Amino acid sequence: MRNIAIKVESLGxxxxxxHEKQESYKTFQDVLIGSGKKIITSLNPFSGHKExxxxxxxxxxxxxxxxxxNKGDKVGIIGRNGAGKSxxxxxxxRITEPTTGKIHINGRIASLLEVGTGFHPELTGRENIYxxxxxxxxxxxxxxxxxxxxxxxxxxxxxxxxxxxxYSSGMYVRLAFSVAxxxxxxxxxxxxxxxxxxxxxxxxxxxxxxxxxxxGRTILFVSHNMNAIEQLCNKSILLDKGQITSSxxxxxxxxxxxxxxxxxxxxxxxxxxxxxxxxxxxxTPKQFWISDDNNDFLNNPLPNDKKKxxxxxxxxxELDKNLEVGVRLYSEEGELLLVTHQTDEKEANWxxxxxxxxxxxxEVPPRILNEYIYRIELVCSLYRKGWIIExxxxxxxxxxxxxxxxxxxxxxxxxxxxxxxxxxxxxVEAEGKR
Amino acid sequence: xxxxxxxxxxxxxxxxxxxxxxWMDLWRYRELFYxxxxxxxxxxxxxxxxxxxxxxxxxxxTMMIFVVVFGKxxxxxxxxxxxxxxxxxxxxxxxxxxxxxxxxxxxxIGNANLISKVYFPRLIIPAxxxxxxxxxxxxxxxxxxxxxxxxxxxxxxHILTLPFFLLLAFFTALGAGLYIAALNVKYxxxxxxxxxxxxxxxxxxxxxxxxxxxxxxxQLLYYLNPMVAVIDGFRWAIxxxxxxxxxxxxxxxxxxxxxxxxxxxxxxxxxEKSFADVI
Numbered sequence: 001m002r003n004i005a006i007k008v009e010s011l012g013x014x015x016x017x018x019h020e021k022q023e024s025y026k027t028f029q030d031v032l033i034g035s036g037k038k039i040i041t042s043l044n045p046f047s048g049h050k051e052x053x054x055x056x057x058x059x060x061x062x063x064x065x066x067x068x069x070n071k072g073d074k075v076g077i078i079g080r081n082g083a084g085k086s087x088x089x090x091x092x093x094r095i096t097e098p099t100t101g102k103i104h105i106n107g108r109i110a111s112l113l114e115v116g117t118g119f120h121p122e123l124t125g126r127e128n129i130y131x132x133x134x135x136x137x138x139x140x141x142x143x144x145x146x147x148x149x150x151x152x153x154x155x156x157x158x159x160x161x162x163x164x165x166x167y168s169s170g171m172y173v174r175l176a177f178s179v180a181x182x183x184x185x186x187x188x189x190x191x192x193x194x195x196x197x198x199x200x201x202x203x204x205x206x207x208x209x210x211x212x213x214x215x216g217r218t219i220l221f222v223s224h225n226m227n228a229i230e231q232l233c234n235k236s237i238l239l240d241k242g243q244i245t246s247s248x249x250x251x252x253x254x255x256x257x258x259x260x261x262x263x264x265x266x267x268x269x270x271x272x273x274x275x276x277x278x279x280x281x282x283x284t285p286k287q288f289w290i291s292d293d294n295n296d297f298l299n300n301p302l303p304n305d306k307k308k309x310x311x312x313x314x315x316x317x318e319l320d321k322n323l324e325v326g327v328r329l330y331s332e333e334g335e336l337l338l339v340t341h342q343t344d345e346k347e348a349n350w351x352x353x354x355x356x357x358x359x360x361x362x363e364v365p366p367r368i369l370n371e372y373i374y375r376i377e378l379v380c381s382l383y384r385k386g387w388i389i390e391x392x393x394x395x396x397x398x399x400x401x402x403x404x405x406x407x408x409x410x411x412x413x414x415x416x417x418x419x420x421x422x423x424x425x426x427x428v429e430a431e432g433k434r
Numbered sequence: 435x436x437x438x439x440x441x442x443x444x445x446x447x448x449x450x451x452x453x454x455x456x457w458m459d460l461w462r463y464r465e466l467f468y469x470x471x472x473x474x475x476x477x478x479x480x481x482x483x484x485x486x487x488x489x490x491x492x493x494x495x496t497m498m499i500f501v502v503v504f505g506k507x508x509x510x511x512x513x514x515x516x517x518x519x520x521x522x523x524x525x526x527x528x529x530x531x532x533x534x535x536x537x538x539x540x541x542x543i544g545n546a547n548l549i550s551k552v553y554f555p556r557l558i559i560p561a562x563x564x565x566x567x568x569x570x571x572x573x574x575x576x577x578x579x580x581x582x583x584x585x586x587x588x589x590x591x592h593i594l595t596l597p598f599f600l601l602l603a604f605f606t607a608l609g610a611g612l613y614i615a616a617l618n619v620k621y622x623x624x625x626x627x628x629x630x631x632x633x634x635x636x637x638x639x640x641x642x643x644x645x646x647x648x649x650x651x652x653q654l655l656y657y658l659n660p661m662v663a664v665i666d667g668f669r670w671a672i673x674x675x676x677x678x679x680x681x682x683x684x685x686x687x688x689x690x691x692x693x694x695x696x697x698x699x700x701x702x703x704x705x706e707k708s709f710a711d712v713i
Contacts, residue, residue, distance in 0.1 A: 015711065090710065091447070092447075093552070093553055094447060094553035095549075095550065095551070095552065095553050095710045096707070096708075096710040096711055097447075097707040097708075098447065098448070101448075102446060102447070102448045103446065103447040103448075104444075104445075104446050105444070105445055105446070105447065106444050107444075111552065111553070113551045113552070114547075114551050117547065117548060117551045117552055118545075118547065118548050118551075118552075120473060120477060122476075122477050122480050123473065123476060123477065123480075127473075127476065130469060131469055131473055134465055134466045134469040134470075135466065135469075135548065135552055135554075136552065137552075139465055140465055140469075
């Protein structure tokens with residue numbers, strides 16, 4: 001027990017989703033009576049709030065999760081959105097209570113689910129350091145002792161007595177991260193805070209995290225950034241649908257498993273919107289799949305020299321000329337290889353999109369990719385307005401497993417590069433050019 | 435030193451058993467309590483220039499209206515105390531209660547981002563917001579002193595009992611505030627109930643008039659409002675025992691406040707675990 005920092009036993013967290021029956025309220029009178037009943041039941045502190053107007057559905061965000069973390073371990077938690085990562089962190093940091101199971105925690109724990117939690121815009125930088133520090137669990141004496149260090153790291157000396165609402169967003173984030181970085185708990189729980197700020201700042205944060213981890217503290221780190229996980233962690237846990245699918249100190253293998261979807265060997269080339277999981281008036285994806293020239297559905301593995309198309313079937317209820325549908329290609333390790341949109345060419349060449357059902361497709365040129373497994377993700381946004389399907393935060397993925405057909409040359413050996421296009425070489429008359 | 439620290443921070447999170455460390459945690463997080471109270475005070479008086487003035491103006495203006503309506507027009511008795519002092523002595527605890535109650539009720543929603551991102555005993559938030567109302571109280575207490583000097587009115591030893599009545603008002607506001615604050619998280623309509631209660635309460639409680647005008651047979655019923663004893667107590671303490679005040683109302687009030695606090699804390703503790711999930 002001495003060496004264990006966190007021990008989780010059959011942990012579960014259940015959420016109850018309420019579906020209100022809209023049709024049960026018909027007239028204003030009904031609404032009044034309905035809400036009257038609600039108020040009366042809710043006023044009674046001993047009632048169990050049993051409203052009959054609602055149907056409830058149970059949803060296990062975490063189910064039967066077991067693991068042990070030793071002191072000094074740096075654990076990366078990965079998984080798709082909705083896999084239960086954030087819920088796990090919230091339960092560990094006692095923000096919300098587990099429904100089943102037990103967690104033993106041995107050491108002072110601090111959680112960093114957001115930088116600048118509780119920052120108040122009206123207060124000055126100095127005041128916010130104390131406020132934020134206290135919220136993150138530092139004592140006044142601790143903050144006082146580290147105050148100069150925090151200010152220096154954030155580079156905001158000149159603006160200490162300015163309300164943070166006048167800070168530039170960069171200064172704001174720097175100050176917020178700086179306070180958090182000077183927390184000194186034995187166990188640190190971090191959720192994707194590195195996703196903020198510019199590249200330069202993210203590097204600085206990663207550097208600081210690396211430093212912190214060398215001091216022998218236990219870290220739990222959730223991120224979609226596989227590189228960060230590989231650099232920082234010595235152990236990794238893969239979550240899927242609220243359960244641990246694998247956990248190991250071989251981070252590469254887990255990252256790989258995560259990138260290709262986990263299902264051993266099965267690499268789907270088609271995705272369907274089952275139960276209307278994704279729905280948006282501007283863009284509701286119906287189907288996403290790989291086909292050949294004749295629009296016939298293709299299965300993995302696929303030869304490199306074959307012409308392949310990536311098809312997107314979707315529904316549009318409201319037309320927006322800013323609609324941008326795209327595809328992202330990832331390597332097995334989760335590295336982004338390329339991004340392409342239907343609006344990449346000049347406007348006249350864009351596929352037309354109408355109200356109703358649309359089918360657009362994109363060609364994967366033969367002999368561009370290498371003989372690897374690639375993950376293809378569907379993304380969609382309203383240009384400069386916001387995401388409809390955000391990259392990394394959805395599970396609309398298909399896979400391309402390329403085998404064979406790399407080249408017609410007898411000399412060809414499998415290349416170790418990400419791409420292995422067959423590029424045309426030709427001979428030029430040497431005489432005239434010289 | 436490190437090992438001692440570790441020893442004291444071993445704990446277990448278990449389904450349905452968060453209570454264990456709760457009261458200990460409340461003590462451990464006292465610094466956060468101070469700093470949240472300080473933040474609320476700092477923000478309150480920072481955002482507006484008339485911030486401090488506001489704490490002065492509100493009770494002063496209401497007092498003037500009451501003096502005119504009840505004292506001059508309705509000519510209600512003031513038991514031998516100058517009417518402005520008579521009203522203001524009641525206005526003080528009432529304003530304190532109304533501010534504290536409404537701040538506490540809305541405090542959780544106002545701090546939703548904290549609740550969903552960090553752990554601490556949630557009780558800290560409404561408790562800290564009640565403290566802010568205390569600062570307003572101290573400011574308006576200065577007006578009372580000015581009024582007393584103006585009317586050359588000298589209080590006696592009775593005034594020493596004032597902190598006790600303030601404490602009673604504090605717990606009334608906290609108990610009711612906790613209850614509504616917890617409800618507010620789930621049902622936002624209670625936001626509208628709060629101003630209504632404060633408005634209604636102002637006229638139901640003996641702020642503008644004396645308790646003596648309430649008919650004898652209804653007095654016991656009237657005492658069920660815990661603020662009646664608080665207000666009468668304030669008057670009694672400030673007027674040097676000249677105004678009516680009896681043990682019955684004090685006892686009823688104390689019982690009611692204890693009941694209110696127990697119910698408030700019970701309901702708050704019961705729903706607290708799900709705050710982060712529903713807020």
